[in-house]
Amino acid sequence: MTGKINSYKDLIVWQQAMDLAVATYSLTKAWPKEELYGLTSQIRRSATSIPANIAEGYGRDNTGSYQQFLRIAQGSLKELETHLQIAERIGLTTRDEVHHMLSATEAIGKMLRQLIIKLAPE
Numbered sequence: 001m002t003g004k005i006n007s008y009k010d011l012i013v014w015q016q017a018m019d020l021a022v023a024t025y026s027l028t029k030a031w032p033k034e035e036l037y038g039l040t041s042q043i044r045r046s047a048t049s050i051p052a053n054i055a056e057g058y059g060r061d062n063t064g065s066y067q068q069f070l071r072i073a074q075g076s077l078k079e080l081e082t083h084l085q086i087a088e089r090i091g092l093t094t095r096d097e098v099h100h101m102l103s104a105t106e107a108i109g110k111m112l113r114q115l116i117i118k119l120a121p122e
Contacts, residue, residue, distance in 0.1 A: 008058035013111035017051035020104045027101065031092055039092065043083045049076035050108065063119050070116050074109065081105050
């Protein structure tokens, strides 16, 4: 994005993290009801945590806090990747579905790392 950032909503990383969170809800919607409080819940929580932490960090008063929330978002991203791989291994989802989601997590992870570096003091 070349325009001025006036809000966390202007950040491409936040936008893509929101899309990923929505995609996880679509992915898990048809999963068995007995997984609702198990893997379904874990995947949804970790996915929604990513854009939420980006937004919360953006609203903090100092850069160090912002970077810390971005690191928390990175942790949630890795948690999501792990849950998705477990879901594939136990047959809740397909390799293709997981591959698509993992491609998105990889791109978001790169953006988070770049943003953390950009915010680092020189």
